Amino acid sequence: MKRLKSGDVLRLLGIIVVVSLAFVPIYWMLNVSLLPETEVIRTSPHYYPPPGILTLEAYKEILTEYSVFTYILNSIIICFLATVVTLLLSFSIAYSIAKHDFKLKKYVYYGIIWLLALPWVVYVLPIFKIVSGLGLLDTHILMIMLYGFSGIPLFSWFALPFMHTFPNELIDAGRLDGCSEWGVVWRIVMPSLKNALIALFILRFVWAYNDLLYSLSFTFHRAKMIMPALLEFPGLYEMPYAKMAAGGLLAMLPILLIVVIFQKYVVSGLTGRTLK
């Protein structure tokens, strides 16, 4: 048998350190969520739930007191449809910037840069005023439009590197075969960039699902999404830590699932590098 070298031990140590650093927060949420409220509020916290007092009480309470599943479902439906909208529009914009020549191209590009940097909060007040006049406040359709359209500048920008490296020959072949320009995007570019599409889809979906600003400002009851609902757990006079932790965990389950399944796509979406 080979002797273990000191380098290997250091490596193993490094792996353990990084993995536990990344895992500790979620472990702590799980730990707190499985305790009765009275056992969370103590000066020397339980580092693991003692089997005797381990309970699902917090989950039971939030599921009966709040319609958590409805809120999660609202979030999923809204963010899914919104992401489809964002990606269709963004790919079309990125395609025309990368593969067409026109006079104002530079200005369109800088316009996108400017728009993606403007903070979202500056839109909240005027949009609130306009949509409450239109009676659209707190509707699914409003949230789909808002999350669908608000991602356009950022995701056109993210899609650009993929478009720039897309081979012109394929596009020309499509044009010769009689595709319209939209047909080129829909039938040739989007299927060939499947990996990039998945990557950007996940990025947009996760960001929209996890966003608090718009969901807090525009949904209250009918179209209520899960993020603002989480904030209702801490009361004015009490801090139900176990419920807060349980809610946070339930809310992140769908995202965790997606990230675990599609993890190799996530980074490539940001860096514009196609997968090997």
Next chain:
Amino acid sequence: MFRKEEVVLRRKPLIFLLVIPFLFFILSHTIPFFYGIGLSFYDWRENFVGFTNYLSVFNDAMFWDSLKFTFIYAVVVAGAMTFFGLFFGIFINHLGRGQMLVKSVLLIPWAISLTAWGLLGQIALSRQFGVVNDVLVRLGILESRLAWLGDPTLAKISVMLSRISKDVWFSALLFLVARQTIPSELYDESKVCGAGPWQTLCYVTLPMLKPTMLFVTTILFIFALQEFDLVFALTRGGPGFATEVASINIFRHGVRYGNYEYGTAVAAVWSLIVSVFVIVVFAPLQRRIMEK
């Protein structure tokens, strides 16, 4: 004749491929934005008041405080995430076979929403019941428990540390992937030239990672300037207004106090400041990346 056809091909689709998709954004966001700027010249009884709201904004010490904290927050968060992300990215790259496991774990903190992260922060940083105080006291680093979220200075530090500790792993992943696309011939060559590990780091790895560093820093800085979720979930801008960032300030005036006109004036000033940043820093950087 052929040219003419080409011109037609290139002109007409632009309307459908570029202008109409963009119109959706303009209708839903840019027009409300300018409507908001218009609104900022009125008072709540819809009387035109000129620059009165803006004068109040400039005289509002709380607005300047929030602005100052926003920039400190963005510089610290973007800087620390780039630095430690780079460090961990290179570190993980040296972990050999185990890095597959590490890689798959790194995205888990990223999947947690900032809202849930803020709630978790409230739990872990609680003065009496929090695990952070407990661990630090047990290790002898602290003598007594600190009010992480109750003291203005500590709260500022807590908000920043909280954000960094969540997303540093994501930036580490970006650097790790970038590091692994550096061709290994460069490392063979530097070995042949007799370069030590530090020289290899300074003359091969870091220069090759420079584009990623620029990209990560600017995008993190822009996201940090927009910060709302974490601060709202962790401290709501408190204690007092110590951790109030610009987004929270606008939200407080406009949504919680119902003072739309004043809120839109703050929003207009804030977007002007961000625009200056885009013109001075972000756009030139983009031009350099584009020309490459």
